[in-house]
Amino acid sequence: MSPPAAATISVRTTLAMLDGDKREIANGVANDQYVFWLGSGISREKMPDLGDIAKNVLVTLQARVDAGDADCRFRKALNAVLVLAGPSADEWGRIDLDAVPSGWADFDALAARLVNNYARMLNVAVEGEHPDYLLWDILGAAHVYADPAIEPDAEHICLAALAIEGVASDMPTANWDTLIERAITKLAGTQPVLRVVVAPGEVRWNRRRANLYKFHGCAQRALDNEAQFRDLLIARSSQINGWVAQNPVIAAELIHFIVTRPTLMLGLSAQDSNIQGLFAAAQTTMAWPWPSHPPAYAFSENALGADQEGLLQNVYHGDYNVGNRPFMEAEALVQAYAKPLLLALFLHVVTAKLKSLVELGVPGLADVDRDKLHEGLEQARNGVADSVVPDATIVTELIEHCGRAMTMLRSGDLPDPANGIYAPLTAEPLHRMPADMTLPGSGLCQFAVANGLIGLGLARGHWTAAKADVSDPMSGAIVISGRSGPAKIYFAANAQAAIRLGTNGLIADNDDAVIIHSHVIPAPMPRYPRRAPGRTGLAPTRETSIEDLLAGGTEVEDLLSRFRSQVAL
Structure with a gap:
């Protein structure tokens, strides 16, 4: 299967698009009108693949199973994770919880299905352990995502340059990694260009030319100060579903961005319920009219998914109808990935x-x-x-x-x-x-x-x-x-x-x-x-x-x- 057009588009062709029907979006960026909402897609080539994460959970949990204990807590947790993959009766028959998962006939298929259930998978508890045991102990996520050996990718370098030019002043991100911070340090050295907000009280810090809001937490902060920042690493479904209610300060800050400034989503699927909740709450505060100039929403994608279409329906509200919908979706789609x-x-x-x-x-x-x-x-x-x-x-x-x-x-x-x-x-x-x-x-x-x-x-x-x-x-x-x-x-x-x-x-x-x-x-x-x-x-x-x-x-x-x-x- 050939790669998507958004992945293979050249820089020159992308510029032609920005000079053409996406000119308003490009000029909006040059005027620092857009808030850059950043997801895992911008770090995909530097950070673990969700399929590999699922495999790691299966393999590491199984390695801790006590084969002689039918009531082993790790066996129970492993079984709970497998249930989320929805094995068929035949697949269940081929699974041996006492054998290394990489040898299972359906290992790859089971891991692939867990990708769409990653938050529920990480919500699986192990008896007697902290609720984030799978994330913190099984996966060692804080060490993985703060690994100092990982260099920024092209996306992070470009974001850093745009931030230093003063046109990417606000960047909410669901990412735990520190690649944007490293990119800005590479480009700006020790100059005070970037403010990073993770905990609620940090919204009171002086704004800088660029402001990064890590609303799902920060791996480096969690390593440096586990007592304060470990619980701020958001991954489990229970955390995501209750996030808006439990984080009123950061939520209010993000809702303010959605209400007052256009949104550019890069590598963010918007599938998490807390992100959808933020945009729904913003719509009840003050919906965007359509058309807006520049467009109120833009997605760096090959095609809009159901979650992004639902987001447009929420935020444009009364203007989202059968007649307008095709034009709204065509306007919002920027068919080039973040790179x-x-x-x-x-x-x-x-x-x-x-x-x-x-x-x-x-x-x-x-x-x-x-x-x-x-x-x-x-x-x-x-x-x-x-x-x-x-x-x-x-x-x-x-x-x-x-x-x-x-x-x-x-x-x-x-x-x-x-x-x-x-x-x-x-x-x-x-x-x-x-x-x-x-x-x-x-x-x-x-x-x-x-x-x-x-x-x-x-x-x-x-x-x-x-x-x-x-x-x-x-x-x-x-x-x-x-x-x-x-x-x-x-x-x-x-x-x-x-x-x-x-x-x-x-x-x-x-x-x-x-x-x-x-x-x-x-x-x-x-x-x-x-x-x-x-x-x-x-x-x-x-x-x-x-x-x-x-x-x-x-x-x-x-x-x-x-x-x-x-x-x-």
């Missing part, structure tokens, strides 16, 4: 911010010229999309390249490991950028114009682009190859950054390089180390000022011509 969708959203958000910076930096720009620079930014974005796949290693490399370029732009230096590998374009979502009074003088607006011009050059075949070598400090931000050959491209937001590129040893006087200054070019000074002679015929290091270019006119065709002349590529 390609989150990477495409990251590229969309960064490009949307660059477009906004163009408009902020050149307020009198004619519409036709603005559109050409936007086209150039999209061309550069699409080139990146064509060169990447949503793999953890590749996504991390992309994020590292972005962070390296932004750090050199701002300070003429390489990233400080204490601050992580990523530096955001801005820490604010799109709609708040015009109110940031630091942006016009930051050099970012001119940086955006420069990228638009480079993108136009790519579109028109004037040059090609390649990534820099992050292992080489002197490799620039990107490499552009034109008729005169390849040149390393550096960006400098201010005179200090430009000078520090040389004093920090990131560029040599006789490098084939171009420094693109946001503002005026600083006076020449002996600031760069020298390399052994390379190819000759061009001024080894060329410099251009976007501010000066714009002062000479903002008609983009002329601007591009003058830019090409100065960079001599």
Whole structure:
């Protein structure tokens, strides 16, 4: 059977979808309108499969059975788990509770059936033990889900980047693992970017740029403080069914999100009764009208399941009828799983911010010229999309390249490991950028114009682009190859950054390089180390000022011509 379309969709095709009929959702994310509801699907390739968990329960319980004791408490528990798998009479006849389950003829089939009953399975009690014995002792779940050897996947890295860009400010999750926390530490180092809420009292902590609500508990917290956090690991059916009533503080916080902000579900089936209860309670508080702009609900799925369709019925309430239902469901379905969708959203958000910076930096720009620079930014974005796949290693490399370029732009230096590998374009979502009074003088607006011009050059075949070598400090931000050959491209937001590129040893006087200054070019000074002679015929290091270019006119065709002349590529 071929894999679902949502799993095989390319990043470029996902971007085309976000540029097309899912544009409102993409723009909603760029404006930090969506709450990201995260489920086990985003950690599926890093954490145990539910089928394997079911097998582990069967095998470990059976290993503790006392074969000589017909009344053995582990035998009783094992039998109770098997009942949940619904064996036929023939299957019961082939089960030997005194034999290792992996040898049972129907072992795989029984485990597969337990997947849909995992909460009931974990609710099975063992006489004389804590109610969560299967979870805590049999499975060792806290150690498994907090395993420090497990690295974040592509989804977690992209979520971390979106959070640092200020467009994923609230992320409720049913996951116990700490992969999002690790991803943000990887990207932001020790910077205070993330607040993690697990216990009710933690909702009083100061909000941060990103806020993760682990409403089913946290494996690491449970290991670090078993007395407080062990019972907050939610897995058993009795816990799930009573969760809303027993957790009024966290429940109220989540209901507030559902009522006030659109929902984007990633890797979350919404089948747990407590999640359904939250959305039903939100509907009674204030239902969403349909249509809403942006759409009030979006699901990263291959197709909507019964639970998601039921959720739409609850939250749209009176507007959910025979006539509207097909349109509601088509609008809500984003047919790309979290891996390609989150990477495409990251590229969309960064490009949307660059477009906004163009408009902020050149307020009198004619519409036709603005559109050409936007086209150039999209061309550069699409080139990146064509060169990447949503793999953890590749996504991390992309994020590292972005962070390296932004750090050199701002300070003429390489990233400080204490601050992580990523530096955001801005820490604010799109709609708040015009109110940031630091942006016009930051050099970012001119940086955006420069990228638009480079993108136009790519579109028109004037040059090609390649990534820099992050292992080489002197490799620039990107490499552009034109008729005169390849040149390393550096960006400098201010005179200090430009000078520090040389004093920090990131560029040599006789490098084939171009420094693109946001503002005026600083006076020449002996600031760069020298390399052994390379190819000759061009001024080894060329410099251009976007501010000066714009002062000479903002008609983009002329601007591009003058830019090409100065960079001599």
